[in-house]
Amino acid sequence: MIPSFDTSVLLDEIPPQEVAALVQQAQGAQKRLSGVALVALVVVCLAVWMVCSLGMAQAAVDSFSLRSPVLNVGSYIFLAGALAAGIGFFLQSRGEDPELQLARLERFVQRNGLRYVKDPKRPRLTGFIFEQGDEPRSEVRFRSGPGHPFPFEIARYSYRTGPVLRDRSKRSTRVNWTYLALTAGRSLPRTLLNAKKNDRWLVSSVPASLASSQLVPLPDGLQDHFKLYAPDGHAPEALQMFTPGVLDMLRRVAPDFDVETADDQIIFFTRKYLDLHTTQSWEQFSQLVFGVGAAMVTGVEERLAPFAGSTPAAALPGRTVLRRSRVSPALLMFAGAGAVLLAARLLLTGPLAGLL
Secondary structure (H helix, E strand, C coil): CCCCCCCHHHHCCCCHHHHHHHHHHCHHHHHHHHHHHHHHHHHHHHHHHHHHHCCHHHHHHHHCCCCCHHHHHHHHHHHHHHHHHHHHHHHHHCCCCHHHHHHHHHHHHHHCCCEEECCCCCCCCCCHHHHCCEEEEEEEEEECCCCCCCCEEEEEEEEEECCECCCCCECCEEEEEEEEEEECCCCCCCEEEEEHHHCECCECCCCCCECHHHEECCCCCCCCCEEEECCCCCHHHHHHHCCHHHHHHHHHHCCCCEEEEECCEEEEEECCCCCCCCHHHHHHHHHHHHHHHHHHHHHHHHHCHHHHHHCCHHHCCCCCCCCECCCCHHHHHHHHHHHHHHHHHHHHCCCCCCCC
16 A cells, blocks of 8 residues: 655656666657757748848847937847847756656656556546636646555646637637546535635636535635535535545645545646646645545545435536536626726716816
């Protein structure tokens, strides 16, 4: 039985022979990257030739004249951006060798009895983050092995959001998540624990707005950190899953994670980027899996047993029983922005002009 992740292997020295073997396996990918680098080099050379041949370089130099600095703000902004980009590329080049990172990760997977997939298929999970956007995909996935006390998986997941234009092109952004999904071994009502620490401008990071009537009161001291939502009639079950001990542990070890229960899964998810090559990220996941997660998985069977006979059909797996809010934060922000613009119009050019 594995009690925690052994992260010391991520700090061990890797023999050059092991790194060379991994480099040879990735030789095909490196050739493709070399072709991309060659194309980029050709584009840069053409750009330099055009700038010099058309006299644009001298014009750019002449634009940095101190006689009219106000008219040349764009030139200074361009220079500052180019300098910042150069510093960024310099710092990025000083990072650890990707082949060395891969070798450490392979050792970590073997040491901890995990299964690693670099480009996995879309996860078959029920949850708010899996019901959003287009073009969903997972980048990496780590799954538990026979030596772990219960099944789980850790992965990165993303999807695209944004409108599709008339020419079928998209002005969209990719929303990225990191999640941990634990299998509880029994059906659970669909509940959501929203951590307030990862909210921005009073807007929840959870991609769904839920009805306030489904809020479950939490003990004093915990309601300042979390919001717990449960379907009508399932508040007692939610409080048996998210006990004060579980919430206090979650607040200490992973305050940036929201939690959702659906079907037989307990899903911890966050927008925060976690580098899965570092000991810090895996130490946090170790506390989530073998601390908070283990307390929930081992506790739900005993604490939810009295509710087994009274579970309505609406709480069975695959049913969405959490009601959406009719007024979303995005709608409130849009209405607020419209009110500000209207007030500005009235105060500057309308009948209220001159009051300021």
